[in-house]
Amino acid sequence: MRPNTVGWLMLAPTIAILGIFGIIPFIYVLYVSFHQWNPFGASPDMIYNGANNFRRLVFDTEFLTSIAFTMKFAFFAVLSEIALGYLLAQLFMKEFPGRGFFRTIHTLPLIVAPIVVGSVWRLMTTPSIGIIPYLLKSWFGYDLNIGRDATAAFALTVIMDIWHWTPLVTLTLLAALLALPKEPFEQAQIDGANRRQIFWHVTLPMIRPAILATVFIRLMDALRTVDEVWMLTSGGPGAATRFVGLHIWKIVFPKTDYGYGAAISVIVLYLTLVMCWLLYVALVARRERKRTF
Amino acid sequence: MIKKSGIGIAALALSLLAGVMPAQADFWSDAGAKYKGVVLRGVTESTPPSNYIKDVLAPEFEKKTGIKVQIETTSWDQMYDKAIKDMEAKTGIYDMVYIEQDIIYAYLARNFLVDISKSLKDDPSLKAPEFNETHFTTFANYFKNASGDLFGIPMEAFIKVYLYRTDLFSDPKIKEAFKKETGKELAPAKTHQEYTQIAEFFTKYGKDNGTELWGTTAQAHTGHPASWYEFFESIAPTYGLYNWGIDAKNNFAASVANGGQMNSDKAKAAMKYWLHLRDIAPPESAASTWTEVGTTFAAGRVAQGLVYGENAAWIASDAEKSKVVGKVGVALPPTEPDVLKEVEAGKGYLGYYDGGAFGLPVTSKNKQAALLFLQFIGQDSVQPDWAVAAPRITNTATYDDPKVVAMDKKLNGYYTMLKDQGKLFAGAPPFPFHAQVREATTPIFYKILLGEVGPDEGLDQMAAAAEAELKNLGYRK
Numbered sequence: 001m002r003p004n005t006v007g008w009l010m011l012a013p014t015i016a017i018l019g020i021f022g023i024i025p026f027i028y029v030l031y032v033s034f035h036q037w038n039p040f041g042a043s044p045d046m047i048y049n050g051a052n053n054f055r056r057l058v059f060d061t062e063f064l065t066s067i068a069f070t071m072k073f074a075f076f077a078v079l080s081e082i083a084l085g086y087l088l089a090q091l092f093m094k095e096f097p098g099r100g101f102f103r104t105i106h107t108l109p110l111i112v113a114p115i116v117v118g119s120v121w122r123l124m125t126t127p128s129i130g131i132i133p134y135l136l137k138s139w140f141g142y143d144l145n146i147g148r149d150a151t152a153a154f155a156l157t158v159i160m161d162i163w164h165w166t167p168l169v170t171l172t173l174l175a176a177l178l179a180l181p182k183e184p185f186e187q188a189q190i191d192g193a194n195r196r197q198i199f200w201h202v203t204l205p206m207i208r209p210a211i212l213a214t215v216f217i218r219l220m221d222a223l224r225t226v227d228e229v230w231m232l233t234s235g236g237p238g239a240a241t242r243f244v245g246l247h248i249w250k251i252v253f254p255k256t257d258y259g260y261g262a263a264i265s266v267i268v269l270y271l272t273l274v275m276c277w278l279l280y281v282a283l284v285a286r287r288e289r290k291r292t293f
Numbered sequence: 294m295i296k297k298s299g300i301g302i303a304a305l306a307l308s309l310l311a312g313v314m315p316a317q318a319d320f321w322s323d324a325g326a327k328y329k330g331v332v333l334r335g336v337t338e339s340t341p342p343s344n345y346i347k348d349v350l351a352p353e354f355e356k357k358t359g360i361k362v363q364i365e366t367t368s369w370d371q372m373y374d375k376a377i378k379d380m381e382a383k384t385g386i387y388d389m390v391y392i393e394q395d396i397i398y399a400y401l402a403r404n405f406l407v408d409i410s411k412s413l414k415d416d417p418s419l420k421a422p423e424f425n426e427t428h429f430t431t432f433a434n435y436f437k438n439a440s441g442d443l444f445g446i447p448m449e450a451f452i453k454v455y456l457y458r459t460d461l462f463s464d465p466k467i468k469e470a471f472k473k474e475t476g477k478e479l480a481p482a483k484t485h486q487e488y489t490q491i492a493e494f495f496t497k498y499g500k501d502n503g504t505e506l507w508g509t510t511a512q513a514h515t516g517h518p519a520s521w522y523e524f525f526e527s528i529a530p531t532y533g534l535y536n537w538g539i540d541a542k543n544n545f546a547a548s549v550a551n552g553g554q555m556n557s558d559k560a561k562a563a564m565k566y567w568l569h570l571r572d573i574a575p576p577e578s579a580a581s582t583w584t585e586v587g588t589t590f591a592a593g594r595v596a597q598g599l600v601y602g603e604n605a606a607w608i609a610s611d612a613e614k615s616k617v618v619g620k621v622g623v624a625l626p627p628t629e630p631d632v633l634k635e636v637e638a639g640k641g642y643l644g645y646y647d648g649g650a651f652g653l654p655v656t657s658k659n660k661q662a663a664l665l666f667l668q669f670i671g672q673d674s675v676q677p678d679w680a681v682a683a684p685r686i687t688n689t690a691t692y693d694d695p696k697v698v699a700m701d702k703k704l705n706g707y708y709t710m711l712k713d714q715g716k717l718f719a720g721a722p723p724f725p726f727h728a729q730v731r732e733a734t735t736p737i738f739y740k741i742l743l744g745e746v747g748p749d750e751g752l753d754q755m756a757a758a759a760e761a762e763l764k765n766l767g768y769r770k
Contacts, residue, residue: 039381040399040726042767062736126585127576128505128594147515147579148743236516237579238739253374254518255732 325358
C-alpha cells in the first residue's frame with residue numbers, strides 16, 4: 001500500500017475545518033455536559049458534577065415533552081414533505097404549459113431565510129390581523145388563535161415547515177427521476193404492469209437512495225428546527241411547539257444553564273444518530289442482506 | 294489715538310479668541326482624530342430610542358469625529374443573546390451593548406462592564422466638556438455601583454402607563470350608555486374594579502355595535518416572557534406585591550410558607566384579575582408581546598390599556614402608524630384601594646420604570662473611542678430632539694425644553710407624569726438572576742394562561758420552582 005500524500009493534502013482543508021468547527025466544539029460540549037455551570041449563579045465557576053446532568057434530564061418532564069413534540073413534528077413534516085415532494089416531482093416530469101415557470105416559482109421558499117419564513121407566517125397567522133385567521137373565519141367560521149389553540153399552533157408549525165422545505169424534496173426527487181433509464185419502464189409496460197405496480201416495483205426501488213438521502217437530511221433538520229418556530233410561536237402556546245432545539249436554546253441562552261444545556265445537546269445528537277441508524281437498517285441494510293442470500 | 298489703540302486691542306482679542314474658540318468648540322474632532330478609522334460596533338434592541346441612535350446620533354458623531362459607528366438593532370432576545378455571548382466568550386465584537394435596567398445587576402456581578410466614571414477620571418483628555426453625569430435623572434442610579442460610579446449611559450427611560458382613548462371617554466353617547474349600565478360616570482379608572490367595569494363595558498359595546506373594539510389590552514403571549522413581565526412588573530405591584538414576591542432578605546424565599554409572596558393571596562387575586570382582562574381583550578392578546586400591545590392600541594382596537602411609554606409618543610402623534618393620534622389620554626395605572634397610599638409613602642411601587650443604558654464591555658477593543666460615543670449620546674444638547682422622536686427622558690434639563698413641552702401637550706402630559714410621578718414607579722428588583730428565575734417559572738405560568746392549571750395551584754408551583762432554581766443557583770441556602 002503506497003502513501004497517498006496528494007489525497008491527504010487535498011483532504012486536509014476539509015479535515016481541518018471539520019476538526020476546528022465540528023470535533024473540537026463537540027469535545028468541549030461533552031466536557032461541559034459533566035459540569036454544573038451557570039455564570040449567573042452564586043458561584044459562576046464550572047463545577048464537576050459527574051453524570052448528574054444526564055440523570056436530571058431523565059426526570060425532566062419539560063425535556064421529555066419537548067422530545068415527544070419534536071418527534072411528532074419530524075414525523076408529520078418529513079412524511080408530508082416526501083409525499084408532496086414526490087407528487088410535485090412527478091408533475092414536473094410531465095409536459096404542460098408554464099412548466100418552467102412553475103418549477104422556478106415553487107423553489108422560491110428555499111431561498112428565504114428560516115427567520116424570515118417564521119416572521120411572514122407569524123404576520124399571516126396573528127389572530128385578528130393575519131390573512132389566514134381572516135380567511136378561515138370568513139369561509140368556515142373557524143376562529144384560529146395560535147396563542148390559545150395548542151393543536152392549531154402545532155399544525156401550523158408543520159405546515160410552515162412543509163411550505164418551506166417541500167421544494168428541496170421535489171428538486172432532489174426530480175433529479176433522481178430524470179436520471180432513471182427508460183428501459184425498465186418500457187419492459188414493465190410490455191410485461192403488462194399497471195401504474196401502481198410500476199411505481200411500487202420499478203420507480204420506488206430505483207429512486208430509493210435519493211429518497212433515503214432526502215429523508216436523512218430533512219429528519220436531521222426537523223429535529224433541530226429553532227428559528228422558524230421561535231418567530232411563529234416562541235414555543236407556545238405553553239409547551240406545544242417548544243421543540244427540543246428551542247428547549248436547548250432556552251436552557252443555554254436565557255437561562256444560561258450551560259452544563260445542563262450541553263448534556264441535552266449531547267443526548268439529542270445521540271438520539272438523532274440512533275434514529276438515522278435505525279432508519280438505515282430498516283430501509284437499506286436489511287434489503288442488502290436479503291440480496292446477498 | 295485711544296480709539297485706534299482700542300480697536301487694535303479689540304482686534305487682537307478677537308483674533309486670539311478666534312484662535313482659541315475652534316479648539317473648544319471642536320472637542321469632538323480633536324478627540325476623534327486619534328481614533329480616526331476606528332469602527333465602533335453596538336448591539337441594541339430595536340426600539341424607537343435605539344433607532345434614533347442608529348439613524349441620527351451615530352451618523353452625527355461619525356461626521357464630527359471621523360469614528361465610524363455601526364449600531365445593530367435586533368429583537369430583545371437576540372440582543373441579549375449576542376451581547377452575553379460576546380462578553381462571556383470575550384470575543385470583543387461589540388464596543389457598546391444595551392443594558393436593560395433589569396440585567397444590570399447580573400452584568401455587574403459578572404464584571405462585564407467598564408466603570409465609565411473611573412475611566413473618564415483616569416483619562417481627562419477623553420472627557421467631553423458638555424458631558425456631565427450629574428445632569429442625568431435619578432434613573433441613572435440604576436446603572437451605578439455602591440460607590441456611585443456609572444456603568445452605563447442612560448439612553449431610554451419610560452414608565453408603563455395607563456393609556457385611554459379620550460375620544461371614547463368623552464363621547465356623550467358612550468358616557469350615557471356607560472352611566473345607564475353601571476350608574477357611574479365614565480372616567481379613567483383609579484381602581485381595579487373600575488378598570489374591569491370599563492373594560493367589560495367597551496368589549497360589550499364593541500360586540501353590540503359590530504365594531505372591532507375591546508375594553509382593554511393584555512400582554513398575554515402564551516410562549517413569550519412578555520406576559521410574565523406584564524404580570525410581575527405591571528399587575529402584581531398594583532396589588533401590593535413587589536419584587537416578584539421574592540424576599541431577598543429572607544433567604545430568597547418565594548413561597549408564603551418560607552416567607553415569600555409569589556403565591557400569596559395578593560398574587561392570586563392579581564392573577565385572577567388579569568386573566569379576566571385577558572379574556573375580554575382582543576383575540577391577538579394571547580399572541581401579544583409589548584410590541585403588539587402598542588400596535589393594538591394604535592390600531593384603535595381598544596379603549597384602554599397598560600402600554601410601555603416607549604410606544605406612547607408614536608401612538609399619540611405619528612399619523613402614519615397610528616389611528617388614534619390626538620385621542621390618547623395618560624393616567625396612573627389602577628390599583629387596589631390602599632396600594633396608592635402605600636406607594637406614595639415610599640413602601641412600594643405602582644409599576645415598571647423601564648429603560649436602559651449603553652454600556653461599554655470590558656472586552657471591547659476600542660474603549661476610548663467608545664467612551665467618546667457614550668458621552669456624545671449623554672450630552673444635554675442631543676436630548677430634546679431625541680425625546681421628541683422617541684418618548685424617553687434621561688436628562689433633567691430635557692423636561693423644560695420647548696420642543697419637549699410642546700410634545701408633552703400632544704401626549705396629554707406623559708412627560709409631566711414621568712417628571713412628577715415617575716418616583717411612584719420602580720425598575721426591576723436588584724436580583725442577578727432575572728432570566729434564570731423567569732425561565733424556571735414561565736412553563737408553569739403559560740400553563741396558567743392556557744387553563745391547564747388553576748391560578749392558585751399554578752402560583753404555588755411557580756413559587757416552589759423559583760425556590761428550587763434559586764437553590765440550584767446557590768442563592769438560596
